[in-house]
Amino acid sequence: MALVNSREMFKKAYEGNYAVGAFNVNNMEIVQGIMAAAQQENAPVILQVSAGARKYASPIYLRKLVEAAIEETGLDLVLHLDHGEDFEICKACIDDGFSSVMIDGSRFPLEENIALTKKVVEYAHDKGVTVEAELGKLAGVEDAVKVAAKDATYTDPDEAVEFVERTGVDSLAIAIGTSHGAYKFTGDPTLDFDRLATITEKLKGFPLVLHGASSVPQEFVELNNKYGGQIPGAQGVPESMLSQAAKLGVCKINIDTDLRLALTASIRKTFVESPAEFDPRKYLGPGRDAIRDMVAHKMRNVLGCSGKK
Template identity: 50%
Template sequence: MALVSVSKLLFQADRGGYAVGAFNANNMEIVQAIIRAAELERSPVIMQASQGAINYAGLEFISGMVKIAAESSSVPVALHLDHGTDFEQVVKCIRSGFSSVMYDGSKLPLEENIAMTKKVLDIARPIEVSVEAELGKIGGTEDDIHVSEKEALYTDPEEARYFVEQTGVESLAIAIGTAHGQYKGEPRLDFERLAQIKSLVKIPIVLHGSSGVPDESLRKAIKLGVCKVNIDTNIREALVWTMRKVMAENPAEIDPRKILGPARDAAVEIIREKIRVFGSSGQA
């Protein structure tokens, strides 16, 4: 089937009390793993590409792979730009056929973030491309975007209300204690802040930096209004650790298919686990 908008998937999730997984698609094996896992679980799915993935694989390769996967799939698939900090990059992704984009103006002053988000909405909304924005800084590193612990700020609920009122954005990524990359300890999420934000904005909430967050914390966050959960690091771990294991057991192996094949299978399993935690199994 054709690509669908993230907004459509998230508003259905909001009504249904579950979340849709947004998994970073960095290469062919990961794209195949995501779609395989989604089909096995009968779950809608979001494949997203960061600016780093686009620089690595090329915009047309990323969009082409995901479109082929979606067209041959029996479950709804969206293609989303993750952490688009450059307006021109956002435009290029829309032109390339992305069904959703994130404009990340979280490092900008509030009014500038609002102005830029509205600029993105002006070009995306008429062609039914959904838009995600971010308010508050999520710690850690996402490709070339780094936010130190000192810089990381929780999202202010009243600012969130004002931001959504001023922009009319369709989903909002908030900072409540998660971080990009691998955690050094167990993350502690501010559930009270999440509940307050959700009561004020009335739109789907997005949780970034979710790899490493305990399953029970994710379930609680979803119960409180999170409808999109981003996962990248857990997939990288499953892929790379399996590749290392295969190469250690077979040091003479030179066939990449025999190394990447088992790694892809491992990625399928971790994605299926996350889909079950998110509650989206059987929702396709």
């Protein structure tokens, strides 16, 4: 099988009323856990890399890990740049073999965002690479993305239509109330589904993306707290809301924080229960299994993409 772009994957997701999970990767165990789940669930999958993860792991190591994942599982997958901040990093990832990139110009005024996105689209499409962009601002913190709650803005449906038409982008990340990181809501979680439905209707068949969509399962918050993690008050997006979004034109849902919580809780548990342990295989192995189980749950029970490969 092969590295593919997102075009056909999103077409199937839109028509089938499900979403594809885009899971952030940083190292070998995370890649292995995600791919084991995708193979087990016979599900489409996107591995995505932030600029910080790319710097941490090194582009060549990441590329070889992805090649190994394809060879071992026999699955097609998308390798996606998450939150590319400028043309240069998008170009570098395209030249390095990524099959999809995100250019995040959401910090700019509309016209600047359109100009930057269009420049990336023109370069990427010439190489057979798909492009995601963002319109509206999500609050929260994730790697280099830092937006205060007061600066968050929801996506305007009419601007979304203009943006897609003028840029030729392949998918659009929208802001309807999610936020980056573990601390998403101070009160009852709410997403603006009316806004989502309006955008979906106006764009008719165009794939939308939801960032900041980790659910922050309390079982993993409690496990981290039990074993010394101390993660107070984290509250994510209810999984039922994510399932609802997948039926309203959202074809890609980003998940990162949940993976971090599952992996870290597993590692902390090992060290508390076996404080003399120093064999990395004895704590990274169970961590990899925790990633697999988390991703399989998301694919089967939340995204609805199990069996859709």
